[in-house]
Amino acid sequence: MAVIMHVDMDSFFASVEQRDHPELRGKPVIIGGRKDSRRGVVSTCSYEARKFGVHSAMPIGQAVRLCPDGIFLPGNHDKYEKISKEIRQVFAKFSPVVENLSIDEAFLDMTGCEHLHRSLPAMGNAVKQAIYDAVQLSASVGIAPNKFVAKLASDYRKPDGLTIIALEQIKDWLAPMPVTNIWGIGEKTAEILAAWQIHTIQELRHCSKTQLIQYFGKHGRNLYWLARGVDHRAVEPDTEAKSMGKETTFRENVTDTAVLRQVLAKLVALVGARLRKNGLWARTITIKLRYSDFTTITRSSSLPQPINSDDTIFETADRLLKKNRGTAPVRLIGVYVTQLTTVTQATLFSDPREDKLTKLMDQLNTRYDKPILRKGREL
Numbered sequence: 098m099a100v101i102m103h104v105d106m107d108s109f110f111a112s113v114e115q116r117d118h119p120e121l122r123g124k125p126v127i128i129g130g131r132k133d134s135r136r137g138v139v140s141t142c143s144y145e146a147r148k149f150g151v152h153s154a155m156p157i158g159q160a161v162r163l164c165p166d167g168i169f170l171p172g173n174h175d176k177y178e179k180i181s182k183e184i185r186q187v188f189a190k191f192s193p194v195v196e197n198l199s200i201d202e203a204f205l206d207m208t209g210c211e212h213l214h215r216s217l218p219a220m221g222n223a224v225k226q227a228i229y230d231a232v233q234l235s236a237s238v239g240i241a242p243n244k245f246v247a248k249l250a251s252d253y254r255k256p257d258g259l260t261i262i263a264l265e266q267i268k269d270w271l272a273p274m275p276v277t278n279i280w281g282i283g284e285k286t287a288e289i290l291a292a293w294q295i296h297t298i299q300e301l302r303h304c305s306k307t308q309l310i311q312y313f314g315k316h317g318r319n320l321y322w323l324a325r326g327v328d329h330r331a332v333e334p335d336t337e338a339k340s341m342g343k344e345t346t347f348r349e350n351v352t353d354t355a356v357l358r359q360v361l362a363k364l365v366a367l368v369g370a371r372l373r374k375n376g377l378w379a380r381t382i383t384i385k386l387r388y389s390d391f392t393t394i395t396r397s398s399s400l401p402q403p404i405n406s407d408d409t410i411f412e413t414a415d416r417l418l419k420k421n422r423g424t425a426p427v428r429l430i431g432v433y434v435t436q437l438t439t440v441t442q443a444t445l446f447s448d449p450r451e452d453k454l455t456k457l458m459d460q461l462n463t464r465y466d467k468p469i470l471r472k473g474r475e476l
């Protein structure tokens with residue numbers, strides 16, 4: 098059973114200003130622009146300001162009307178960024194798998210780490226306390242078996258909240274919530290659902306999967322499962338590189354598909370080796386083709402599991418090539434991998450024999466400047 102934690106700082110920018118300027122404590126503080134600024138929106142406001150109906154993303158002018166005595170500040174992004182870094186260092190002490198969603202929000206995959214704590218509440222409080230010790234700011238924490246529920250849980254008792262939702266509680270807990278609490282339900286979807294008299298998550302459960310898919314396409318399937326609190330998305334740690342790739346420009350345009358495949362295989366081998374060297378897996382494979390007339394296309398395919406073997410990358414890239422090759426002479430070919438992650442679920446599904454061979458090839462190939470072992474398709 099996964100243990101996912103969502104941490105969200107409480108009115109982050111406003112709290113920082115109240116921390117650094119005691120005279121602002123207990124006052125409605127609104128960050129986003131000065132009172133006389135015609136443009137700009139509220140980026141954060143203190144809980145005191147929320148009582149006046151002010152909220153983030155609201156135009157400053159409207160906030161001034163609602164809360165004329167509020168303290169309006171432009172904010173200091175460099176300072177917030179620096180504090181955010183300190184908070185991320187705290188997260189790293191609790192989990193090796195952290196996905197930062199924004200400057201003040203993150204998912205921590207605590208699966209397996211929960212045994213290091215007396216209980217889930219103790220674990221949640223330890224994270225909150227560690228953040229407070231580091232930056233003297235409060236955070237709200239949600240703990241649940243998946244990301245969707247954990248995020249709603251952190252929001253449940255803000256500020257300074259801690260909410261833990263166990264698997265068996267999920268269905269009842271979600272039932273009375275408005276459908277707009279579901280990720281991806283925007284105004285448009287909500288309008289259609291309202292026309293069907295569906296306002297709560299409980300009511301959304303009356304829709305069949307077929308019906309939802311019919312109306313909302315692929316997204317319909319997500320709605321069906323999220324309404325039941327089912328969410329299989331993994332916490333995806335940030336990696337330095339967001340993508341890796343290699344491309345090559347031919348001295349003379351190439352029309353022979355066999356040659357293109359051969360070059361593609363070489364590029365895949367280089368990209369694959371680099372992925373593995375960095376301990377990364379990729380979920381999306383992209384090929385790039387530039388034709389003789391300089392038209393450039395990129396075509397991508399995402400896989401259900403992250404992968405990092407040359408065979409899988411090549412299979413996907415080759416399929417994309419076949420499908421999109423056309424007939425025009427090719428000037429440049431490239432392959433890219435994105436959606437990089439260090440989460441290693443992929444290893445559960447990969448063939449151990451193939452892994453062994455790949456490892457051996459990588460070891461030999463990194464011992465010399467040039468690869469000495471190659472797969473047949475590169476020759």
Ligand SMILES: [Mg+2]
Nearest residue numbers: 105106108201
């Ligand atoms: Mg926040």
